[in-house]
Amino acid sequence: MTVWPGALPCCVALPLAGAVLAFLLPRRVVAVGLCAALATAAGSALVVANVTAGGALRYAIGGWGAPLGIELAADGLSALMLAATAAVGLAVSVHARDYLLAAPAAPKAFWPLWLFLWSALNALFLSADLFNVYVTLELMGLSAVALVALAGGAAALAAAMRYLLVSLLGSLGWLLGVSLLYHATGTLDLELMAARAPHGLALAVPFGAMTAGLLLKTGLFPFHAWLPPAHGSAPAPVSALLSALVIKASFYLLLRLWFALPPHGDGLALLLGVLGAAAALWGSVQALRQRRLKLLVAYSTVAQLGYLFLAFPLGTELAWRGAVYLALSHALAKGAMFLAAGCVTSRGGDDDIGRLDRVAQGMPLTLAAFALAGISLAGLPPSGGFVGKWLLLQAAFEQGQYQWAVVLLAGGLLTAAYVFRVIGHAFMQSPGAAVRGAPGTMQWAALLLAFGAVALGFLAPWAAPLLDGVVP
Amino acid sequence: MSSAPLYAAAGVALFLIGLHALVWQRHLVRKIIAVNVMGSGASLLLVALGHAGPGATDPVPQAMVITGIVVAVSATGLALSLTLRLARASGQVELPRPRDDDR
Numbered sequence: 001m002t003v004w005p006g007a008l009p010c011c012v013a014l015p016l017a018g019a020v021l022a023f024l025l026p027r028r029v030v031a032v033g034l035c036a037a038l039a040t041a042a043g044s045a046l047v048v049a050n051v052t053a054g055g056a057l058r059y060a061i062g063g064w065g066a067p068l069g070i071e072l073a074a075d076g077l078s079a080l081m082l083a084a085t086a087a088v089g090l091a092v093s094v095h096a097r098d099y100l101l102a103a104p105a106a107p108k109a110f111w112p113l114w115l116f117l118w119s120a121l122n123a124l125f126l127s128a129d130l131f132n133v134y135v136t137l138e139l140m141g142l143s144a145v146a147l148v149a150l151a152g153g154a155a156a157l158a159a160a161m162r163y164l165l166v167s168l169l170g171s172l173g174w175l176l177g178v179s180l181l182y183h184a185t186g187t188l189d190l191e192l193m194a195a196r197a198p199h200g201l202a203l204a205v206p207f208g209a210m211t212a213g214l215l216l217k218t219g220l221f222p223f224h225a226w227l228p229p230a231h232g233s234a235p236a237p238v239s240a241l242l243s244a245l246v247i248k249a250s251f252y253l254l255l256r257l258w259f260a261l262p263p264h265g266d267g268l269a270l271l272l273g274v275l276g277a278a279a280a281l282w283g284s285v286q287a288l289r290q291r292r293l294k295l296l297v298a299y300s301t302v303a304q305l306g307y308l309f310l311a312f313p314l315g316t317e318l319a320w321r322g323a324v325y326l327a328l329s330h331a332l333a334k335g336a337m338f339l340a341a342g343c344v345t346s347r348g349g350d351d352d353i354g355r356l357d358r359v360a361q362g363m364p365l366t367l368a369a370f371a372l373a374g375i376s377l378a379g380l381p382p383s384g385g386f387v388g389k390w391l392l393l394q395a396a397f398e399q400g401q402y403q404w405a406v407v408l409l410a411g412g413l414l415t416a417a418y419v420f421r422v423i424g425h426a427f428m429q430s431p432g433a434a435v436r437g438a439p440g441t442m443q444w445a446a447l448l449l450a451f452g453a454v455a456l457g458f459l460a461p462w463a464a465p466l467l468d469g470v471v472p
Numbered sequence: 473m474s475s476a477p478l479y480a481a482a483g484v485a486l487f488l489i490g491l492h493a494l495v496w497q498r499h500l501v502r503k504i505i506a507v508n509v510m511g512s513g514a515s516l517l518l519v520a521l522g523h524a525g526p527g528a529t530d531p532v533p534q535a536m537v538i539t540g541i542v543v544a545v546s547a548t549g550l551a552l553s554l555t556l557r558l559a560r561a562s563g564q565v566e567l568p569r570p571r572d573d574d575r
Contacts, residue, residue, distance in 0.1 A: 131536050131539070134540075134543075135539060135543065138543045138546075138547065142546060142547060142550055145550065145554070146550065149554060149557070152561075153561065154558065154561040154562035157554060157557055157558040157561055157562070158558060158562065158567055158568055160554055161500065161551070161554050161555065161558055161567060162567055164547075164550065164551055164554060165494065165503055165507065165551075168507045168547055168551075169491075169494060169507070169510075172487075172507070172510050172511060172514055175511075175514050175540065176487060176514050176517070179514060179517055179518040179521060179533070179536075180517075180521075182518075182521075182532070182533070183521040183522075188532070
C-alpha cells in the first residue's frame with residue numbers, strides 16, 4: 001500500500017472541525033458528534049495502517065519543515081496511542097449518547113468539548129515540536145476541566161477548579177523547561193534537540209521542571225490528591241476519558257522526554273520507581289476503603305499509574321515495552337470500568353458499593369464488563385494487563401531487581417481484592433427489587449471495551465514490532 | 473553588558489513568587505492571579521533568553537510568547553467562570569480541604 005502522510009493532519013483537523021460544527025449546530029449535536037467520532041477513528045486507523053506498512057511518518061504543515069516550520073510525526077508509539085484513543089473514544093461516544101439523555105442541556109456542551117479534547121490528544125501524540133506540545137497540553141487540560149465541570153454541583157466544581165490549577169501549574173513547568181531547552185539547543189524539534197543534547201545544569205534544570213510538570217499532570221503519588229475527586233465526580237463518560245486517555249497523554253510525553261534526552265545518573269529514575277511503588281500500594285489500599293464505586297475506580301487509577309513508573313529504574317527495552325503495553329491495556333480496561341459505573345448510575349441509581357447487589361440482576365452485561373476489565377487490571381492471563389506486567393517482571397528478574405517484582409505481584413493481589421469486593425457485592429442475593437437496566441447500547445459499549453482490554457493480550461505479536469526502534 | 477540576564481533573573485523570580493502564592497494563598501482569585509504571574513515570568517524568561525545581543529533578536533521566542541498569552545487568556549477566562557459558579561454553588565471562594573470532598 002502507498003504511504004500517505006496526509007493522514008496525520010486529518011487526525012487533528014477532523015475532530016476539530018467536528019467540534020466547531022457541533023458547537024454551531026446545537027440541535028443536531030449528537031448526530032454531528034457521532035459522525036465526527038467515526039471520521040476521527042477512521043483517520044486514526046489510517047495512520048496506524050500507514051505506520052504499520054511504512055514505518056515512521058513525518059508531515060510538514062504548510063510545506064514548512066523543521067527547524068523553521070512545525071512538523072507532525074508518527075512512529076509506532078504514537079500509532080499505538082492513537083489507536084487506544086480511537087477505541088476508547090468510540091466506546092465513550094456511543095455510551096455518552098444515552099448517558100446524557102438524562103440532562104437535556106449536557107449534550108450541547110459535551111460534544112464540542114469532547115471533540116476538542118480528542119483533537120488535542122491526537123495533536124499531542126503527533127507533535128514533534130515541544131512548543132506545539134505545550135499548546136496541546138493546555139488545550140487538553142482546558143477541555144478536560146470544562147468536561148469535569150459539566151457534572152455541576154459544588155463538589156464537581158471544586159474538583160474541576162483544583163484540576164485546572166494543577167493542570168496549569170504542570171503546563172507552566174513544561175513551558176519553563178521548553179524555554180530553557182530552546183535557549184540551550186536553538187531548536188524546538190525533539191529529534192534535533194536529542195542530537196544537540198546539552199549537558200550538566202543546562203539539561204538538568206529544564207529536564208527537572210518538565211518532569212515535575214508532567215508528574216503533576218499524570219497524578220503520580222504524592223501529586224495525586226486532585227485525581228480522585230476530579231475523576232470521581234465527573235460524568236461517567238468523562239471519567240472514562242480522563243482516566244483512560246488524558247493522564248496517559250502526559251505519561252506519553254514523559255516517555256518521549258526520557259527517550260530523547262536520557263538524564264545522567266539514575267537517582268531520578270530510582271525516585272520515580274519508589275514513588276510508583278508507593279502509588280501502587282497506597283492507591284490500592286485507598287481503593288479498598290472506598291464506599292462509592294466511582295471513587296474506588298479512581299483510586300485504582302492512582303494505583304495502576306504506579307506500575308507504569310516501575311519501568312524507569314529498570315530502564316531496559318523490555319521494561320519500556322512493558323510500561324507502554326500496561327498503559328494501553330489500562331486505558332481500555334479503565335475506560336470500560338468507568339463506563340460500567342456509568343451504567344449503574346445512569347438510571348438515577350447511586351454507586352454505593354454496598355447496594356450493588358441490586359444491579360447484578362438488572363444488568364448482567366455491565367457486571368461482565370466490570371469483571372473483564374478487572375481481569376485485565378489485575379493482570380490475569382490472557383489479558384493485555386498480563387502481557388504488560390509479564391514484560392516488567394521479566395525485566396526486573398533479568399536485572400536482579402527483585403524489589404520491583406514484589407511490588408508488581410503485591411499490587412496485583414490488592415487489585416484482585418478490590419475488584420472482587422465489587423463483584424462479590426453484586427452477586428449477593430438482593431432483598432429489594434432489581435434495578436431497571438441501563439440501555440443496551442451503553443452496556444455493550446462498556447463490554448466491548450472490556451473485551452478489547454482482554455484481547456490486547458492476543459494482539460501483542462502485532463503491536464510489538466511497532467515499538468522496534470522507538471524504545472531505547 | 474546587556475540587560476538580558478537581569479530580565480531573565482526577573483522572569484525566574486516572578487515564576488517563583490507566583491508559585492509560592494499559588495501554593496499558599498487560599499482565595500481562588502489570588503490563586504488565578506498567581507498562575508498569571510507565573511506565566512508572565514516564563515514569558516519574560518523566554519524573551520530575555522532570545523535576546524542574543526544588540527540588533528540580533530530571535531523571533532521564535534516572541535512568537536511563542538504571543539501564543540502563550542492567548543493560552544493564558546483562555547485559561548484565566550475558564551478559571552474565573554469556574555470560580556463564579558463555585559462561589560454561587562457553595563457560597564465560598566476557596567477550595568474545600570482535600571479530605572472533605574474525598575469520599
